[in-house]
Amino acid sequence: MQIRNLADNTQKAYQLQVSSFARHFRRSPEVLGPEDIRAWQIYLTNERKLAPSCVQLAVGALRFLYRATLRREWSDEDFPPPRRPVKLPVSLSAEEITRFF
Template identity: 55%
Template sequence: MTPLRKRLIEDMTVRNFAPATQATYVQQVSLFARHFGQSPETLGPEEIRSYQLYLAMEKELAPTSISIAVSALRFLYNVTLQK
């Protein structure tokens, strides 16, 4: 487990996120990182926007699914990475 993933899980645990929510957020952050082949720590707003467009246009995900991914990334950047 990477230090970033560990910190993300700790941040969710202290905020009483349900285990299913934690698993979903970890999965969404992993998919985001894998999409770019980089750690989320090195990615920023442009990559997040690009990823949202990818999910909507290429993957054709439902708006709810895109919202889940965005919520996971918002938590990662605002809480865990404090950016």
Template identity: 45%
Template sequence: MSEMSPLRRRMIEDMTIRNLSPATQRSYLHAVTKFSRYFGRSPDRLGLGDVRAFQVHLVSKGLSWPALNQTVCALRFFFGVTLGHDEIPERIA
């Protein structure tokens, strides 16, 4: 098994500190991984425009509202807490 990236480790630590449940942590990690894979780049190299494009993609694929909402929450957490980009989470629809 490959070693965990420092960015993933930091996100897990951030979620643990905030007492997010194991199920929420898995869901958030899965969402950020899907976001990263969609663009083929590390998620810390992506921005607000990429988040919007990803949301459009998910809606076009028929993703349910609860699943879309979970993805949005995960990306808000990732950008706002893990990366410390305070301006991005409040602009994610």
């Protein structure tokens, strides 16, 4: 991670995510595969109720581990990023605008 010049906070976050992944399955990430990664994503989303950005961070950490460190094949199509909820802007009615001014 240092060779790739990742920020210190990124390195710490990736290490935390990978260690949480390994502890959850009680096995080394070397022996875990795509099915386990998908199960991890589902666990983070449904059980831990993490925001999509947090789930994406976990997937990014695992992507780095499997691609750069373990030199394994990784298809981004197999692990799509979670959809972020669409937040619509608040629009005021004509009456509310008049009251505002």
